[in-house]
Amino acid sequence: LAKTTQPISMDSYEGQEVNITCSHNNIATNDYITWYQQFPSQGPRFIIQGYKTKVTNEVASLFIPADRKSSTLSLPRVSLSDTAVYYCLVGPIKAAGNKLTFGGGTRVLVKP
């Protein structure tokens, strides 16, 4: 499984855009990039998943350059409730289920 590197923590303010970059230099051809969010005392929650270029949903956008060696999760106009740990995961998608390997994540603190 490809190893990922992401910042340990980031601070932001309400209404700003937060961009978290994840490095995955040894990503394999059949690997996907997935982001999860975890609030205190809760289990992680799926945010977004992509393979290349750009993916957007109602919560976030995921930007993946052509070489796929990094990816950026973009959270538009964050609020205090977006304070959480964000995990970047890289690995293949299998019908029998995906083995998720979590790193330390990025702790995002949104200030008023």
Next chain:
Amino acid sequence: EAGVAQSPRYKIIEKRQSVAFWCNPISGHATLYWYQQILGQGPKLLIQFQNNGVVDDSQLPKDRFSAERLKGVDSTLKIQPAKLEDSAVYLCASSLAREGNEQFFGPGTRLTVL
């Protein structure tokens, strides 16, 4: 749609005691996972079931940890005997058995071993 249910939410035991955790996945989810999350770290997969069969248990400390998923629905994770380093949150997750699916996590059981 009901989420993944886990019980108990909290458990305090002394070292060398036994403990069991229960998980009820989302209805229809064939794949079930147990993770261990130590404070300040990301979750670590312990075991993955597909229906009632084990897909991956390579990181399960089999000398003290065991898990089963009888009838391919509910699952239990047991620790016997517990050690101090087993203090962690134990998360259960489930997913549909198809490609590109996401994992849905339960609230976890916080275990403290004294």
